[in-house]
Amino acid sequence: MSTATTTPRRELGTGRTAGTRRTLEKGPSGWLAVPALAFFMLFAILPLLGVLFLSFTSWDGLGEIKLDGLSSWNTVLADPVTGNALLVTAKIMFFSFIVQAPISLLLGVFTAASQKYRAALAVLYFVPLLLSSAAVAIAFKALLDPNFGLGPGLGLPFLAQDWLGNSDLVLFVVVFVIAWQFVPFHTLIYQGGVRQIPASLYEAAQIDGAGRIQQFFNITLPQLKYTMITSSTLMVVGSLAYFDLIFVLTAGGPGYSTRLLPLHMYLTGFKANDMGAASALGVILVVIGLALALFLQRLGGKNRNASQLEGA
Amino acid sequence: MTSTTELPTAPAALPQPATTRRRPTKLGRSRPNFLGGLGGWLWLAIIIVPVYYVVITSLKNQAGFFTSNPMLPPAEPTLDNYKLVLENDFAKYFANSLIVTVGSVVPALFVAFMAAYAIVRGKGRFLSWTNNVFLLGLAIPLHATIIPIYWMITKAHMYDTLLALILPSIAFAIPVSVLILSNFMRDVPNELFESMRLDGCSDWAMMWRLALPMTKPAVITVGIYNALHVWNGFLFPLILTQSPDTRVLPLSLWTFQGEFSVNIPAVLASVVLATLPLLVIYVVARRQLLSGLTAGFSK
Numbered sequence: 137m138s139t140a141t142t143t144p145r146r147e148l149g150t151g152r153t154a155g156t157r158r159t160l161e162k163g164p165s166g167w168l169a170v171p172a173l174a175f176f177m178l179f180a181i182l183p184l185l186g187v188l189f190l191s192f193t194s195w196d197g198l199g200e201i202k203l204d205g206l207s208s209w210n211t212v213l214a215d216p217v218t219g220n221a222l223l224v225t226a227k228i229m230f231f232s233f234i235v236q237a238p239i240s241l242l243l244g245v246f247t248a249a250s251q252k253y254r255a256a257l258a259v260l261y262f263v264p265l266l267l268s269s270a271a272v273a274i275a276f277k278a279l280l281d282p283n284f285g286l287g288p289g290l291g292l293p294f295l296a297q298d299w300l301g302n303s304d305l306v307l308f309v310v311v312f313v314i315a316w317q318f319v320p321f322h323t324l325i326y327q328g329g330v331r332q333i334p335a336s337l338y339e340a341a342q343i344d345g346a347g348r349i350q351q352f353f354n355i356t357l358p359q360l361k362y363t364m365i366t367s368s369t370l371m372v373v374g375s376l377a378y379f380d381l382i383f384v385l386t387a388g389g390p391g392y393s394t395r396l397l398p399l400h401m402y403l404t405g406f407k408a409n410d411m412g413a414a415s416a417l418g419v420i421l422v423v424i425g426l427a428l429a430l431f432l433q434r435l436g437g438k439n440r441n442a443s444q445l446e447g448a
Numbered sequence: 449m450t451s452t453t454e455l456p457t458a459p460a461a462l463p464q465p466a467t468t469r470r471r472p473t474k475l476g477r478s479r480p481n482f483l484g485g486l487g488g489w490l491w492l493a494i495i496i497v498p499v500y501y502v503v504i505t506s507l508k509n510q511a512g513f514f515t516s517n518p519m520l521p522p523a524e525p526t527l528d529n530y531k532l533v534l535e536n537d538f539a540k541y542f543a544n545s546l547i548v549t550v551g552s553v554v555p556a557l558f559v560a561f562m563a564a565y566a567i568v569r570g571k572g573r574f575l576s577w578t579n580n581v582f583l584l585g586l587a588i589p590l591h592a593t594i595i596p597i598y599w600m601i602t603k604a605h606m607y608d609t610l611l612a613l614i615l616p617s618i619a620f621a622i623p624v625s626v627l628i629l630s631n632f633m634r635d636v637p638n639e640l641f642e643s644m645r646l647d648g649c650s651d652w653a654m655m656w657r658l659a660l661p662m663t664k665p666a667v668i669t670v671g672i673y674n675a676l677h678v679w680n681g682f683l684f685p686l687i688l689t690q691s692p693d694t695r696v697l698p699l700s701l702w703t704f705q706g707e708f709s710v711n712i713p714a715v716l717a718s719v720v721l722a723t724l725p726l727l728v729i730y731v732v733a734r735r736q737l738l739s740g741l742t743a744g745f746s747k
Contacts, residue, residue, distance in 0.1 A: 179619030186596025289519030429587030
């Protein structure tokens with residue numbers, strides 16, 4: 137495939153022989169898309185079918201793969217841990233959205249403005265983007281240590297809790313750490329969105345005597361509709377991928393309190409060596425992700441038309 | 449669509465909101481935004497405290513860590529922890545990360561660019577179908593496919609090699625790359641292609657002599673976005689590699705944590721060292737890096 141596209145480079149560069157090519161009138165050959173498509177099919181679409189296939193087998197990850205009907209599905213669906221993992225996933229998705237969305241929006245508006253100190257703050261705001269999830273998790277594990285972390289450091293007893301060992305608190309700690317890591321990314325998206333709002337809209341509003349708050353609600357927010365949909369979609373669908381952070385931070389514990397779906401899949405497959413059941417969980421993950429993405433896209437499609445009309 | 453293309457010119461558009469923000473103060477409504485400022489400084493504290501803690505702790509010796517106040521800098525800062533991390537094959541893990549990142553991003557950009565060119569300039573059912581496959585790829589949580597990928601990699605006898613990390617990383621980088629590159633390519637004026645066509649240029653030549661220079665900012669943006677994801681990636685290394693010879697940086701942090709166990713200052717020194725390369729890039733080319741981070745998602 138690659139030879140088909142690489143050889144014409146020198147020979148057809150002058151264009152004399154190019155006239156004989158069928159592609160001349162119809163635009164470039166579809167072959168150009170084949171390498172990317174082949175790669176994607178082989179390592180993403182094929183595994184997607186593979187995960188469905190493996191969910192009907194039993195496999196320990198090393199030995200033979202045996203067709204096993206619905207037994208993996210029965211195991212997964214009867215296991216209360218699955219339901220718990222779904223609940224934990226939904227909770228983390230919900231709370232991390234509720235926390236991240238308003239903070240990112242406000243910080244995006246805040247940093248898009250011209251004041252020098254805001255620009256300086258923004259430089260520091262984006263530092264968490266440089267850290268890998270593993271690094272963030274390790275840093276917070278140390279920081280939240282009840283004996284050698286933030287609590288004793290500041291002399292504030294209520295901060296010296298066993299944050300990661302308390303099953304009532306740990307979910308909120310996870311949500312906080314997620315927000316710490318990902319709010320900067322969404323701030324960046326909102327900052328870009330705010331900077332694209334035409335200045336004339338604000339000028340007109342000021343002539344009409346609109347205050348800061350009125351401008352925010354009547355200009356900034358409606359103009360950011362499309363940005364909000366993008367950011368929200370990434371937040372919601374992205375929360376199905378919070379694997380590494382939670383794996384290093386809590387490993388799903390204590391108990392099952394932070395064992396969300398991707399982590400449950402990993403632990404079932406690679407720790408409990410039940411690849412069949414893990415594949416069934418993978419299928420569930422794909423279905424949820426796809427459903428959410430389609431739902432949000434539909435929501436976005438409608439809103440996009442509306443916001444364009446308003447903008448006009 | 450068009451909005452994504454405005455991303456590289458974002459710095460030019462920057463002064464726009466500035467004028468509108470400043471105007472109220474000139475009109476006499478000079479009340480500064482105290483609430484906003486307060487929130488801004490509060491968020492700064494939230495961001496900076498963990499970073500500060502990691503840096504000061506990494507400079508403490510172990511005895512100092514257990515006895516001193518955790519939030520105060522060490523009385524006698526030491527670089528011993530950094531030495532310990534560097535002596536524990538840090539350079540090798542760094543090199544592995546570099547190989548995997550470059551080895552994934554360059555081929556991914558190459559094939560994604562060709563595909564984007566074909567999708568934008570070409571016609572036909574096959575190409576629109578291809579485009580839809582990539583769009584679908586954006587919606588799927590691809591990490592759900594790790595088990596079959598593990599299966600394929602072991603079957604191909606690639607388990608515990610760097611290639612095992614590179615191949616799926618290329619595939620996972622393709623959909624977003626194609627989407628963003630094709631969004632930018634649509635804005636290259638058709639007349640330019642027409643005139644090159646009249647000069648007798650082949651599609652292959654037009655792709656590299658016209659489309660590539662015209663979309664260079666987008667290529668850089670997409671490259672940075674993908675590079676950061678591969679560089680910080682954790683899941684593939686976790687399931688597809690095993691030995692220290694193929695260990696990459698994020699995984700090494702996790703294993704350091706196991707090896708050094710109670711030596712928290714050394715663990716945190718490894719965190720600092722692993723972040724340092726990106727920090728340097730951030731200081732040198734902040735604007736490029738940040739525009740790469742959002743990869744055209746901005747509006």
